[in-house]
Amino acid sequence: MGSAGVLAGALCLSVSAILVKLAGVDAATTAMLRCAIAVLVLVPLARAERHRCGGLSWQGIGWAVAAGIALGVDYAAWTAAIYQVGAGISTVLINVQVVVLPLLALVVDREQITTRFLVALPLMLLGVSLVGGLWDTAALGGNAVTGTLLGLLAGVGYGIYLFLTRRSTRREPGRLIQPLAWATTSAAVTTTLIAPFSGGLHLTGISAASWGLLVALALLGQVIAWLLIHHGSIRLAPTTTATLLLIQPVLALGLAAVTLAEYPTVLQLTGAGIVVAAVAIANGLHRRHRRHRKQRPDPTTPRTPSS
Template identity: 35%
Template sequence: MVNNSVKSNGGSGKAYVILMIGILALAFTAPWVKQSNFEPATSVLLRCGIGLLALLPFALREAKKIGGLNKSGIILSILAGLFLGIDFTAWNYSIFYVGSGIASILLNIQIIILPALAFLFDKERIPKSYYIIAPIMILGVIMSGGVFDGGGSTEGPATIYGINLAILGTICGLVSGCCYGIYLYTSRKASKVNAGQIIQPMAWATAAQLVAPAIFMLFFSDRGFDLTNGVLVNGALPMNPETTLGDPITAMNWFWVLVLGIAGQAIAWTFVQYGSVRLDSTIVAGLLLLSPVSTVAVIAVLLFGEIPSAIQILGVVIVLGAVAYQNNLHASLLRKLRGKKSDKETDVKQVS
């Protein structure tokens, strides 16, 4: 935990800048996965392997400067990474099935998982609003995934492995969001037992992320570790993706996976964690909403022409509204508006 003096001193400006860089990198993460076009599990292995190599020298420097993680910190970081590895693998499939923008929205189901875990294991009180927000959030997620209308203007097959593509993509997104919630819970506990150490927990977690995709490709994937062919053909899923290989991997695909590993893994997660522990949690929650909003409303549209349907757009609004409400962003906004109103009234009284 960081004390209030750290949050209120001049260093908060630096924390804002670093947090915003991390959020910007997160917003591009799903598009980078799609542009790299590697088989989903292979993509996770490459992303995390490259990210780990980028983090190692800084983690060693941090260990020399302020000391290494204790045993509890290492165990919790590894546990967090194991679930984040499942998250990334499922999320990559969701990106190819329902699009990078919608996949980024589906990930927000974590706001239901995190409070539930805190209640079950830490006996933290769940606000009454949770029981209203949870079903609304689930409805919004299902609408966002295109389950009700088959999705927006996307090319490719209607089904894969005999399952509707929108349904399968939404399921992958839900699995990803659930595992993301578990990651947030365990990483939060890891930060509590090792205050001030940011890069080392990320390095341990990133190393642990390699486990899930390795197991998946060994026992569940027909492709294995594929560095030859991707998933998409001319930017779209082939009509029979179960048997058709994607375009051959090119130098540009390798470039984007390097960007994904360095900027989307090492920089994004470390920078967000740095800002999160130094700034007010409500402010951080609000700023983090910029990432999925930017992905679905701007980046995915401009890069890939991913235009959500009307029902999907409504679902996106519901999901983002639920996230904002659950993080008390509305209460923070009301307090600021009341504060400005009282300041104006004070000024009027002083003038009169």
């Protein structure tokens, strides 16, 4: 159940990259509105959860606010990176979370990193880099350095956010919406404060179609995606959550082909296959499949009549 939730959340985040590009609104405004619109939806849901399960502790609120600051940095940097180096490459860079999340869990909470994960990690990074076109230097353009730094900064913020929300949600079970509401509010404030340094906010001149896409981005990419990921991640090891989220760029590759007519190259398809295989290795899925096949009875073997 946990894995299904994280994968469903990854699918929603993949759609988010497409919505950002289709909306065509500047990076700073997109990052802020994504959070601000989501807050309008999350606040009544959080109030209902508080009435049902009780409120968050002050410590829980503090963790959520800190997570929101990291998320705000992530969104501001990632959205800007999309316009600098494109959705594919920015999605690659943000996935340094696959290292940040398990590393924080190891250092802070002493959660061990499996040998399978360490073996599969180079493959995962190689596959994701191929998916994002990182090896195609001609596609990077003149903003490669700035875009790369922004993408890496977003990935660090992403990993910190995942770690903090997973930690706080585990400590106060049954409270899933309230931490997300606090974190999203904090992220909205953070992106607003960062905006003057990244082009400023431009709330006028946004078309009705773009507003519709921004609302869809807030609902799908903020509310639904993170509720699914938070619900799933508290049931999983940090390495499992981090590796499952690497499916996001693979899904984004397929969605970009369908919606934006951005068709993958042979290298990108090769990278997608490597990512899927590496995620399976990291989570031991190949061994489980093998054990399942061994445990299944041979249909050609005659059964002994029951007495």
